[in-house]
Amino acid sequence: MPDRAINRHVQRIFSCVSGNRDKDDPAVEIPIVTSWERSLQHYGIDPSEPNPVRVLTEGELKGYTQPIERFLRIAKVAVHHLHRQVSDLGYSTLLCDANGVTVDWRGDERYIRQWKDTGLFLGAVWDEQREGTCGVGTAMIEQVALTVHKGEHFRAKNANLTCSCAPIVSPSGKTMGLIDVSAFHSPDSKESQHLALQLVIQSARMIESAYFLSQFEDQWVLRLSFERELAEVSSECLIAIGGDGKILAADRVACRSLAGETGGGGLAGRLIGEVFDIDFEKLLDIFSRSSMVLPIRTQKMGLRMFGSLRCPQAISVKPVAAVEAPAPRKRKVPAPGEALTLDYLAGEDHKLLESVERIKRVMNKPIPILLNGETGTGKEMFAQAIHNASRRADRPFVAVNCAAIPESLIESELFGYKEGAFTGARSKGMRGKILQSDGGTLFLDEIGDMPASLQPRLLRVLAEREVTPLGGETPIPVDLHVICATHRNILDMVASGDFREDLYYRLNGVSFELPSLRERSDIERLIDDVLTIEAGSGNEQAVIDDEAMRVLADFSWPGNIRQLRNALRYALAVCDKGIITCADLPVDVTGATDPAARAKPAIPRPAPAALPDRSCEADDEDDDNDGILAELNAMEQAERQVILDALHKHKWQVSRAVRDVGISRATMYRKMEKYAIVPPNKR
Numbered sequence: 001m002p003d004r005a006i007n008r009h010v011q012r013i014f015s016c017v018s019g020n021r022d023k024d025d026p027a028v029e030i031p032i033v034t035s036w037e038r039s040l041q042h043y044g045i046d047p048s049e050p051n052p053v054r055v056l057t058e059g060e061l062k063g064y065t066q067p068i069e070r071f072l073r074i075a076k077v078a079v080h081h082l083h084r085q086v087s088d089l090g091y092s093t094l095l096c097d098a099n100g101v102t103v104d105w106r107g108d109e110r111y112i113r114q115w116k117d118t119g120l121f122l123g124a125v126w127d128e129q130r131e132g133t134c135g136v137g138t139a140m141i142e143q144v145a146l147t148v149h150k151g152e153h154f155r156a157k158n159a160n161l162t163c164s165c166a167p168i169v170s171p172s173g174k175t176m177g178l179i180d181v182s183a184f185h186s187p188d189s190k191e192s193q194h195l196a197l198q199l200v201i202q203s204a205r206m207i208e209s210a211y212f213l214s215q216f217e218d219q220w221v222l223r224l225s226f227e228r229e230l231a232e233v234s235s236e237c238l239i240a241i242g243g244d245g246k247i248l249a250a251d252r253v254a255c256r257s258l259a260g261e262t263g264g265g266g267l268a269g270r271l272i273g274e275v276f277d278i279d280f281e282k283l284l285d286i287f288s289r290s291s292m293v294l295p296i297r298t299q300k301m302g303l304r305m306f307g308s309l310r311c312p313q314a315i316s317v318k319p320v321a322a323v324e325a326p327a328p329r330k331r332k333v334p335a336p337g338e339a340l341t342l343d344y345l346a347g348e349d350h351k352l353l354e355s356v357e358r359i360k361r362v363m364n365k366p367i368p369i370l371l372n373g374e375t376g377t378g379k380e381m382f383a384q385a386i387h388n389a390s391r392r393a394d395r396p397f398v399a400v401n402c403a404a405i406p407e408s409l410i411e412s413e414l415f416g417y418k419e420g421a422f423t424g425a426r427s428k429g430m431r432g433k434i435l436q437s438d439g440g441t442l443f444l445d446e447i448g449d450m451p452a453s454l455q456p457r458l459l460r461v462l463a464e465r466e467v468t469p470l471g472g473e474t475p476i477p478v479d480l481h482v483i484c485a486t487h488r489n490i491l492d493m494v495a496s497g498d499f500r501e502d503l504y505y506r507l508n509g510v511s512f513e514l515p516s517l518r519e520r521s522d523i524e525r526l527i528d529d530v531l532t533i534e535a536g537s538g539n540e541q542a543v544i545d546d547e548a549m550r551v552l553a554d555f556s557w558p559g560n561i562r563q564l565r566n567a568l569r570y571a572l573a574v575c576d577k578g579i580i581t582c583a584d585l586p587v588d589v590t591g592a593t594d595p596a597a598r599a600k601p602a603i604p605r606p607a608p609a610a611l612p613d614r615s616c617e618a619d620d621e622d623d624d625n626d627g628i629l630a631e632l633n634a635m636e637q638a639e640r641q642v643i644l645d646a647l648h649k650h651k652w653q654v655s656r657a658v659r660d661v662g663i664s665r666a667t668m669y670r671k672m673e674k675y676a677i678v679p680p681n682k683r
């Protein structure tokens, strides 16, 4: 550029930044002026300085490309595709990383010298701090797609270039890179670059979508479009959904389009049914029967969209619609010592049955399973049952409780060590739990307690399917299926930085919520089953009387099935003649049952007389039953009183009262109904 032109360029920038723009000079767009200000005042760059663009050596460049190999692989196709569209128009195509380093490049090889001289080449660093206003650097800082055309470049030496560039944003909203087309000959008018800018925007979007789909390849992805006609061929919004129906992530178009639904609170962590007029179960159900595009409305704003659902990759080999209907389940209570099966564990709880059907679909696929549930809900039992039902059943099932092993030992427990790896190491070394589970299932219980320092190592094992024991150098290949369990909210831990997001996505291929005991719709059935199992393991057969069953079914069970097992084990040991009554239940269960009942005065003991004597009926029950009493003959009145006395004596425990009276339970209930005897708790 001749000196006079350089001076004019520098003059123009100075007057514009100082607010004294020449009135003949066309207005400069705001982002460009702001960038000129930054370049001049912040970075202190001299616009006339002719220093060439910095180009990294091959070795230096490797340091930038290696950590983003996946991104490069995904973006490559889009870079190639874009370049095919623009190469004949004299553009080169640059893919830059988040630092502005050109990590992929395409250009007409005939002009290689010129590309290199202008810095439109592999390894060139296009950051604003160094180059001042330029396509890549300014799009990176402003986080928008833009064209920096000719004299809008800050440095005079770049003022013949035209650069159109768009940022590429990751699922978590960070700039992962930028895609740019640049040319050193172009018409003067900036409008001439409109199409080039639209093409880079489209390519950036294509890379973002491909990256999103790859990042969540083991998850369900809801693809949404505002136009029915386009929904099948291209989607505007992408939403990744975990196996529990909660949104894991949404791409930036989805976040922007659906911001009104969340009041700015973000989509991640919300249930699909909170945002749309359909819940996840229904969505799965519809898409399992048809792959059609489904009209969906958003809950708050009522936006009409058209969606399709992409299955986790490992399931998609078999369309969900083609999954056979589950065979009718045969449910039998396992004999003592017999492994609990998935069908048995599902019980008759509606939600659990659905979960088990879904588990069956994925258990033989390389999809990690995450089990959520309160302590004692049976997570380990489930993990074992999944293993037993899977193709890996004849291989080891290895359980590791991350909360139970001291942090200092977890590493060697999991990864093992070579002989002599450290003082005290066994002379032959140790195969860690991961290698022990080779070919089988590794169950990581309390995964939320996995120390932060080991999370990257575990991630590497899962990604690369190989382990390097402590003190070893050669990685050993391992084939394992991972099932994790936690009672903690891992998403919250991810948000607070206590759990690695990438590890969470690796582990949560599909997740299942095990209901607490108090939420189960089949609680009485389960209580009976657990009693059968407990009674079978050494104790006498027993039954639970109605009152005790009511107490057990109403209890809150903070320790879930584990606590229930213990309570029944105790009751079996103390009960008489195989009948478990309230008196046989541990006090922590009966004491917490019904605080209102406990506050009531004790039921008065009846007078010893066997004949009708209204004075003994201190509960005011019979006041309400005068009409019935009047209709009874003397015999009946006497019989009624005997029954009532026995019930009072045994604090309304039917099973005990029947023994005093010498009648069966069924007869007792019939008589109670006939004589209108209603236990206090049912009044």
Ligand SMILES: Nc1ncnc2c1ncn2[C@@H]1O[C@H](COP(=O)(O)OP(=O)(O)OP(=O)(O)O)[C@@H](O)[C@H]1O
Binding pocket: 340, 344, 345, 373, 374, 375, 376, 377, 378, 379, 380, 381, 382, 445, 485, 487, 529, 530, 533, 561, 562, 565
């Ligand atoms: N459906 C069931 N029927 C009978 N017993 C069961 C059932 N589910 C679980 N159990 C028993 O309940 C106890 C707790 O189960 P488990 O250890 O699998 O729970 P967990 O959710 O893994 O607990 P934690 O979170 O405390 O590790 C075990 O003794 C197990 O045998």
